[in-house]
Amino acid sequence: MIQPCEYVAAIKPYVPGKPLSELERELGIRDSVKLASNENPLGPSPKALEAIKKYLLGEGDLHRYPDGGGYYLKQALCGKFASRGVKISPGELILGNGSNELLDIAVRTYMGPGDEAVMARPSFVVYAMSVQSVGAKAVEIPLTADYRHDLAKMADAVTPKTKMVFVANPNNPTGTTNGKDEFESFMEKIPGGVLVVLDEAYYEYVKDAGYPDTLRYFTAGREVLVLRTFSKAYGLAGLRLGYGIAKSGIITELNKIRAPFNTGTLAQIASQAALEDEEHLSRSLAVNEEGKQYLYRELDAMGVRYVPTETNFIYLPMEIESKEVNDALLRKGVIIRPAGPKEIRVTIGLPEENRRFIDAFRQFLAEHA
Numbered sequence: 323m324i325q326p327c328e329y330v331a332a333i334k335p336y337v338p339g340k341p342l343s344e345l346e347r348e349l350g351i352r353d354s355v356k357l358a359s360n361e362n363p364l365g366p367s368p369k370a371l372e373a374i375k376k377y378l379l380g381e382g383d384l385h386r387y388p389d390g391g392g393y394y395l396k397q398a399l400c401g402k403f404a405s406r407g408v409k410i411s412p413g414e415l416i417l418g419n420g421s422n423e424l425l426d427i428a429v430r431t432y433m434g435p436g437d438e439a440v441m442a443r444p445s446f447v448v449y450a451m452s453v454q455s456v457g458a459k460a461v462e463i464p465l466t467a468d469y470r471h472d473l474a475k476m477a478d479a480v481t482p483k484t485k486m487v488f489v490a491n492p493n494n495p496t497g498t499t500n501g502k503d504e505f506e507s508f509m510e511k512i513p514g515g516v517l518v519v520l521d522e523a524y525y526e527y528v529k530d531a532g533y534p535d536t537l538r539y540f541t542a543g544r545e546v547l548v549l550r551t552f553s554k555a556y557g558l559a560g561l562r563l564g565y566g567i568a569k570s571g572i573i574t575e576l577n578k579i580r581a582p583f584n585t586g587t588l589a590q591i592a593s594q595a596a597l598e599d600e601e602h603l604s605r606s607l608a609v610n611e612e613g614k615q616y617l618y619r620e621l622d623a624m625g626v627r628y629v630p631t632e633t634n635f636i637y638l639p640m641e642i643e644s645k646e647v648n649d650a651l652l653r654k655g656v657i658i659r660p661a662g663p664k665e666i667r668v669t670i671g672l673p674e675e676n677r678r679f680i681d682a683f684r685q686f687l688a689e690h691a
Contacts (some may be wrong), residue, residue, distance in 0.1 A: 329435075329457045336447060342657070354655035355678050357669040360494070360524075360635045362557035364609060364672075366592065367602040370558065373595035374588050388587040392417040398594045399565060408537050413570040416577065417585045421523055421549040421564030425488075426452045427579045428547055428566075432517055433458040433485050440479045441488040442471045444495060444662060446521060449488045458485070469496040469629050469637065473504050477511035487512065490521040491536075492528060495661040497631030501532035509539060517572070520548045523564075524633040526555035526603065527610060533632075540567055547572060552589075554634065555606055556596045561589035610634045613670040620680045624687065635669045637661060642690065650689075654682040 325331065342356055378384075396412040403410045418424035425448055433439065435457035441449045443462035450460040461484075463476045471489060480487065489508075492499045500508075512518055520536045539546045551564035563585055566576070596602070617636055621628050629637040640647065644660035651658055656679050661667040668679060 327457065329454055333451055333454050336451065346655075349652060351653070351655045354657060355671060355675040356657045357671050357675060357679055358657045358659040358667075359559070360554060360633070360667075360669050361559050362555060362606050362634070363670075363675060364557060364602070364606050366557040367596040367599035369599040369602070370556075370592040370596040373591050377588070377591050384587060386587075387583050388585060388590060390582045392585060392590055395563075395590045395594045395597075398597050402597055403537075408541065410540075410567060411570070414540075414567060414573055416566045416568070416573050416580065417590075418564045418566065418580070419584050420553055420562040421521065421551040421566070422448055423562075423584065424547075424549055424564055424566045424576075425449065425519065425521070426455075427576050428486065428517065428519055429453055429456055429458070431575050431579050436483065437485045438481065438483040439486040439488060440476050440484055442476065442490070442493065444665075445471075445488070445490045446494045449490075453486075459483075465493075465496065465498075468498070469493075470498040471500050473500055473508035477508050480512060480516060484516050486517045486519055488519045488521065490523075491534070492522075492524045492632045494523070494633070495635070495659075495665070495667045496629050496637045497524075497633040497635055498629060499528060499530055499533055499632045501530070502534045503532075505534040505536075509544070514545065516545065518544070518546045520546055522548060523551045523554055525550055527607065527634055528632045529611075530632055537567065540569065543569060545569075545572065547576075552593045552596060555603060556593070557602075557606065558589070558592055558596060561586070561592055563589040563593045609672070610670050613673065613676050616673070616676055617668075617670065617680070620684075624684060626683075626687070635667050638666050638668065640664050640666065647686065650686045651679075651682050654685065656682040 346352055346354055396415045399415060400410050400412060429452040433456050437458040438461050439453045439458060440461045443464055453460045461479050463472055463479055466472045536548050540548055548567040549564060553559040627639055644664055644666050647666055648658060648660045659667045
């Protein structure tokens with residue numbers, strides 16, 4: 323039988339969660355709540371749904387290939403950033419099947435066997451998987467004691483073999499951020515010829531006034547790739563659309579690897595409409611903040627340790643095996659995500675979903691007291 327490359331064979335595949343209906347069937351439960359994938363519980367913008375409906379009932383030319391360049395969405399993004407005082411041209415944008423695809427494209431563009439990429443551990447698992455898939459080495463630096471990227475040690479880990487550095491800010495799965503001053507010190511130490519990938523999938527949720535403005539490094543001409551997405555706060559995870567911002571020279575190289583029609587027509591239409599719906603975005607952020615504060619209060623009351631978050635999920639380091647917690651909550655109809663041997667990650671949901679989690683978690687702790 324044909325065998326894959328040795329470095330591909332060694333990759334541990336990403337294991338997605340089962341469909342909700344299948345889990346309910348297997349476990350014999352009903353009305354479960356899914357708090358595992360950091361989705362927006364309000365769903366998409368009504369304007370995005372209306373745009374899809376209008377398109378399907380109007381032109382309806384899904385037999386045609388999508389706009390391979392994403393012309394109208396890129397124009398909308400440029401306009402949105404211009405309104406915030408940031409000048410970006412369409413040639414400095416790239417669209418992807420989620421920002422996940424753009425991570426993979428960047429690795430395939432700039433890395434190969436023998437190269438290295440520096441990243442935090444734990445962080446988004448796709449970084450290491452993508453690096454390993456091209457025969458390169460992932461250099462993983464443990465988080466600080468307060469679960470943030472250790473940017474100083476990450477900078478020190480850069481060698482002549484380093485081609486990329488990944489920084490998830492906020493970080494997944496911990497929900498933590500790194501501030502302006504430490505980020506500035508980090509960027510000062512990164513030499514030319516190293517692409518800094520700034521994964522800001524949860525950018526919209528951040529309330530920390532000390533959060534760095536990474537686009538200023540782009541404006542200054544630094545070798546950075548800033549990634550954002552419509553999957554999280556904008557509620558379009560099922561349509562898969564992310565975007566990257568970098569200087570045109572970097573975007574030109576990335577487009578050599580990007581598939582010609584990598585983002586679908588409906589995803590582009592919905593994302594453009596969602597971008598215009600500030601009211602829905604504000605409501606989504608408000609619901610998230612309300613849910614976050616509720617969970618903080620309840621977890622504090624139970625004496626449960628958690629990591630304060632700048633995202634739409636909460637990371638809980640525990641003394642119990644995460645599989646045991648996960649399996650017990652599944653049987654109670656609450657789906658969360660194991661995030662390590664003794665860590666779980668819980669998405670902030672709607673009020674009733676948050677109450678379901680707290681009730682199930684409280685019952686679990688009482689059973690294991």
